[in-house]
Amino acid sequence: MIALQKSATEKVRRVAKGEAGQLRIGYISSACSNFLPDLVRQHSVSHPNVQVTLLDLTVHGQQQAFKNNDIDIALTSPISDAAQPMELKTELIYNDEFVLVLPQDHHLTKVPSIALIVLRDSPFIVFKREEAVGLYEQTLNAFKAAGVTPLISSQPRSMQTLLVEVGAGLGIGIAPHCIKRLVSNTCAFVKINDVSVSIPLVAQYKHSPMNPTVSSFVNLLAERKSEIQRLVSPQ
Template sequence: MDRPELSLPQLYAFAVLAEELHFGRAAARLGIAQPPLSQQIRRLETTVGYPLFARGAAGVALTAAGAELLPVARRVLADLSDGLAAARAVGDGRAGRLRIGFAASLAATILPDLLRRHRERRPGVRLEIREMTTVPQLAALRAGELDVGLVREAEAADLAFATVAVEPFVVVLPAGHPLAAHRRLRLDLLAGEPFILFPRDAGPGLHDQIIGACAAAGFAPGIIQYATEWQTVCALVGAGLGVSIAPAGIGRIRLPGVAYRPVEPGDLRTRVAVAWRPDDSNPLVSEFRRTVLPAG
């Protein structure tokens, strides 16, 4: 890529003249007088080094060199105006690419609605969604590999968060379990039950919140099995291996032999939040936040 030799106004004048093949008309189309156009073309021919037009008695015609240059000029001018429009579209958030991370537990609940709403508001924006647990999401955000994240119960000083939704918890238990008879379940009834949960590394905030709630209810849950995916947790519960506590949205996962029951202290809730880099100027990010949080 070299320092450009010619100037765009000259190239534009060339393209117009190549269409009109008439200095007077071309000059009129360019909104200038004829002599300046002659000069522009002559300057361009000088930098190219060869005549681009043959001025003859029969009028103006392209030379071979001019014919070679014309398609280039057209393409360059079109590329430039297209590219400029594209950059502007990206600039005001009408177009572009947005990389969204999301916690698996949101895949079936708030995510589809979110994507649909944003696609309606910004049809030109390509949404790339990536299922990731909370901690990797925050890391990817910091590394610039993700533009926004949808996480549960996360905190970080160097990232910004805004609460998207607040969900109560449900107890996940085998349909045949005696406790399934209750419509609602006080947490302390789960004391002694074998627990299935996701590993703490995947989402320490939510993990600690669940363990904490149990502690508040007077027991420490005995975790007999870890599973990173909620889908798997529910399947294991359905197989009778144990019980679990999950955000209510997980109830959407309908599996045979699995029952969901609201947790009794109804004020126990988990926050879903959008996360982003506070110094990110990408307008698509703020646009997405506007979709997510129509209120603010």
């Protein structure tokens, strides 16, 4: 009986310190694929009794997951202050930039950069507004900065679908640079030289009360932030 009481007390202590329990992370695969695996692996080494669950979700899906208490932390694009739940804290991880996504046989795939206005008469494929309102608004800001009124031919719900549609010749894509990390042998990615719009990736989590397992992961993110920024740099 004493041994069971000690075991139960130790379990409670571990959970309270974030050394045991669960950590459910919602993430955007294109934005996180080249740093999240190593980050989770490092966290698991130092916190072997924390069960980590990774959920590939759009921004909209992450916000719904927070409402349903299905995730503890999101690696996501920020939403407007008006739509932001008060209990969520937001911390910047890194800033991305837009690139043009061209079909592999497009005549401009070999140039180092393109002015967006050069392609003003092309049909454009952009990520669906309802899945990431902030990204959609940033995309429109990029067109506005270039003096382009876009003909938007498609709004896919996933970045992988965007690549498939561009590869099929259905339009020109505009997306964050991180899309290059997804699998595609039918698309080329070219820098845009007449607009500069930062696309932040942030960590969002409930901080009142603060989940101890989230706290340990947030601390690891802070420690690795400079390394992550170097790793994902578009330059």
